[in-house]
Amino acid sequence: MPSLKDLKNRIASVKATQKITKAMKMVAAAKLRRAQEAAEAARPYAERMNRVLASLSAANAENAEAPLLLKGTGRNQTHLLIVATGERGLAGGFNSSIIRLARDHALKLIAEGKTVKILTVGRKGNDILRRTFRENIVDYVTFREVKQLGFVNANDVAQKVLALFNAGEFDVATLFFARFQSVISQIATAQQIIPAKFEQGAQAGSADALYEYEPSEQEILEDLLPRNIAVQIFRALLENNASFYGAQMSAMDNATRNAGEMINKLTLSYNRQRQAQITKELIEIISGAEAL
Amino acid sequence: MADSFEFELVSPERLLLSEKVTEVVIPATLGEMTVMAKHAPTMTTIKPGVVTVKLASGGVKKYVVFGGFADILPTGCTLLAESAVPQEEANRDLFQRRIDALRQDISDAPTDEHRTRLEHMLGDLTHLNHAMPHE
Numbered sequence: 001m002p003s004l005k006d007l008k009n010r011i012a013s014v015k016a017t018q019k020i021t022k023a024m025k026m027v028a029a030a031k032l033r034r035a036q037e038a039a040e041a042a043r044p045y046a047e048r049m050n051r052v053l054a055s056l057s058a059a060n061a062e063n064a065e066a067p068l069l070l071k072g073t074g075r076n077q078t079h080l081l082i083v084a085t086g087e088r089g090l091a092g093g094f095n096s097s098i099i100r101l102a103r104d105h106a107l108k109l110i111a112e113g114k115t116v117k118i119l120t121v122g123r124k125g126n127d128i129l130r131r132t133f134r135e136n137i138v139d140y141v142t143f144r145e146v147k148q149l150g151f152v153n154a155n156d157v158a159q160k161v162l163a164l165f166n167a168g169e170f171d172v173a174t175l176f177f178a179r180f181q182s183v184i185s186q187i188a189t190a191q192q193i194i195p196a197k198f199e200q201g202a203q204a205g206s207a208d209a210l211y212e213y214e215p216s217e218q219e220i221l222e223d224l225l226p227r228n229i230a231v232q233i234f235r236a237l238l239e240n241n242a243s244f245y246g247a248q249m250s251a252m253d254n255a256t257r258n259a260g261e262m263i264n265k266l267t268l269s270y271n272r273q274r275q276a277q278i279t280k281e282l283i284e285i286i287s288g289a290e291a292l
Numbered sequence: 293m294a295d296s297f298e299f300e301l302v303s304p305e306r307l308l309l310s311e312k313v314t315e316v317v318i319p320a321t322l323g324e325m326t327v328m329a330k331h332a333p334t335m336t337t338i339k340p341g342v343v344t345v346k347l348a349s350g351g352v353k354k355y356v357v358f359g360g361f362a363d364i365l366p367t368g369c370t371l372l373a374e375s376a377v378p379q380e381e382a383n384r385d386l387f388q389r390r391i392d393a394l395r396q397d398i399s400d401a402p403t404d405e406h407r408t409r410l411e412h413m414l415g416d417l418t419h420l421n422h423a424m425p426h427e
Contacts, residue, residue: 212334219337
């Protein structure tokens, strides 16, 4: 049985923890709003890019000279997994769900006898994946110092990926990130980016129009495809960012609630014990008086 | 009065402009082109340069863009810029940073073809830098 003083100390410490988690929740909520706005603002570009590329690639799918980024190297041997996670923890299952998905995928590929290479974006994913896949990690990017995630950051990652691809280091690239569904639900997602796949139905009426291309169709495609990689990565990073703050917000909300429950329980037993002690003292006084 | 059409200027980070316009001058890779309503469907890449937009409501807006591409339809025009800023916000510092970054890229370029492309871009950018009315 802890003494009164112990109980008092514990209540104080849980209260302090609660204050911290509450503050973290507020901060996460504010940052979430900004992250959502950024994700929202980036949507028009990605959508239009997708529309244009969908119609261009549909026209070029049969073309034997289509860029490798579109039709692939024709092999399926070496896979690059780009795993984007957060820089920090304390966000519930956010990091672990992305990592679990990536790890399962990697293990499946290895079991099939494929070669797996991993590029990690974000400190958390790197730390955890390094334990199991030390040999497979080819590169690591961190945004620790970055305050506001910009297109430049995504472009850096894209350049690394493209350099690896052009050097023939891999055949298929898959991007792992958490899709932002709502504050309480973020879905870890795998998306293949090389060879490029486009959402069907994205072909708007513009696909039927007879375009003039300046310079040639081929050259435009070659210019756009690398850019599209950067756009896809940028979109994934923004979604990830929003998901991270969403996950952190709900995790901290839970933590605050749990701390509240704990404080209630501790206060109850503290009061009980105090009452018991008072009763005990009274009995002692009364029995002392009666003995006289 | 010329017919108006929808013009959109989008950068990866945000939608900069979406308005009815009568005329847009685009720095296409093969030379500047002026787009007006009912233009034949065209797709073109763009080089670093200034986009001049004549709004249907009157007034002219200018943006500095650093590469990208344009999707032109008879009913509208969408310009996807890799990066774009209103001309008032473009200053020497910004250009210098761009030029330095590009120089770095050129020295790191993996293939000759790639290097030539980047060098072209550097030429355009330097030219643009000198042509800008810096205060």
